[in-house]
Each structure stands twice: as C-alpha cells, then as structure tokens.
Amino acid sequence: xxxxxxxxxxxxRKEGQNVTLSCEQNLNHDAxxxxxxxxxxxxxxxxxxxxxxxxxxxDIAEGYSVSREKKESFPLTVTSAQKNPTAxxxxxxxxxxxxxxxxxxxxxxxxxxxxx
Amino acid sequence: DAKTTQPxxxxxxxxxxxxxxxxxxxxxxxxxxxxxxQIHSQGPQYIIHGLKNNETNEMASLIITEDRKSSxxxxxxxxxxxxxxxxxxxxxxxxxxxxxxxDGTTLTVKP
Numbered sequence: 001x002x003x004x005x006x007x008x009x010x011x012x013r014k015e016g017q018n019v020t021l022s023c024e025q026n027l028n029h030d031a032x033x034x035x036x037x038x039x040x041x042x043x044x045x046x047x048x049x050x051x052x053x054x055x056x057x058x059d060i061a062e063g064y065s066v067s068r069e070k071k072e073s074f075p076l077t078v079t080s081a082q083k084n085p086t087a088x089x090x091x092x093x094x095x096x097x098x099x100x101x102x103x104x105x106x107x108x109x110x111x112x113x114x115x116x
Numbered sequence: 117d118a119k120t121t122q123p124x125x126x127x128x129x130x131x132x133x134x135x136x137x138x139x140x141x142x143x144x145x146x147x148x149x150x151x152x153x154q155i156h157s158q159g160p161q162y163i164i165h166g167l168k169n170n171e172t173n174e175m176a177s178l179i180i181t182e183d184r185k186s187s188x189x190x191x192x193x194x195x196x197x198x199x200x201x202x203x204x205x206x207x208x209x210x211x212x213x214x215x216x217x218x219d220g221t222t223l224t225v226k227p
Contacts, residue, residue, distance in 0.1 A: 035217070040219075042203065042218050042219045044217075045216070088157070090159050090160070092160075104162040105160075105162065107160045109159050110157070112157075
C-alpha cells in the first residue's frame, strides 16, 4: 500500500529542546516538502527537496533544518531557535520537483507539535 | 508562483453543485492550476489540475477561463463529506515545484 507516513501524530516537547519529525514515502517520488500550518491558516513552505542530497529553503526556513540522505526519507528538525514551534506540520511528496501533468503533491497525515 | 485569491467561505446545499472560484490573474504560460482540499486536521488531498483546457475526473470538474486568469472548481453533487477547506494553487517550472497555499475557501455543505 503506497503512501506517505508521518510519525508521531501528536508530539509534545519542552521549550528549548530540538525535536525531529519523521516523514517517509514509498511512492518512489523524487521531490519532498515540509509545510507548517497554524490554526485557521493555509500551508507555508518550510523546506523542499527535489532530489537526494539536495534541499532548498522555503518561505519560513528559519529555526528548522532538514536532511535528505535517502530518497524515501525527509526528516525535519525543529530547533530551539524556532520562536513559535507549536503548529501542525505536513510532509508531502511529488513525482518530480518540476512541473507538468501528473505531478500533484501527496500529503501525509501530519504531526501536531506542541511545545510546552 | 502566481498568487491566487479565493473567497474565505461558501455554503452549499447538499445535493446541489458547489462552484468554488479562484482568481490567478498573474499566472504565466507554463503554470498549472491545481486544486486540493483539506478536511479538518488531515493532510490536503489532491482533487484536480489543468493547464488551459477544462478537466473532469471522478471527484470534480475544473473550468479555466480562456485568458487563464481565473478558474472554477465544480463539485457536481455536494455531500456533507465535501465540507472542507479548498485550496487553489498555481505551480510552474520556474519555482521547481514550490507551491504557495493561501488560506483557501471553507466550503460548508448543509443538509
């Protein structure tokens, strides 16, 4: 059963701690993305990766870091430098990082991070 | 990527067609229009996309104006399960897959 998974669904951390959110896909997609969503708002792009060992900053990358050592995995670390980390985090993948037909993004179920 | 403008909310009666508009007046020639929806606390779900021709699939129809500056997503027979936030985005080669999601339209289907 192909898809994109994120774990855990809910995550609680103390202020000042780094935390890593997992994102795995078995769709053989080249491109992967991380978004942040705050209540009542749309999605904002944090980082994206078009290919293994390469990634680019999105619109709100400050306080976050990523790695793309394997095609199927794109973990996101929320560092202590992120001033307001409590949010809903969504991971997505697409066939390629470019565009064209049939290049829609597939989203995971999300991780809700709460920093206490 | 071109920015999009959508009404913040819409209501629709169950069983009737839901027509969700989107303005993308700065769209460029190689940018596609994509529609997604997000049911509360879940990841967005792809619905449909198009370049310049009208498109239809099992979920919806997409009507793109001739000048491509606006589009309409049509859910032909809305059900209560179609209540969600609908996002219209445009994507093109120049931004290599970056997608900017606005605040979308909250569609409420009422019995």
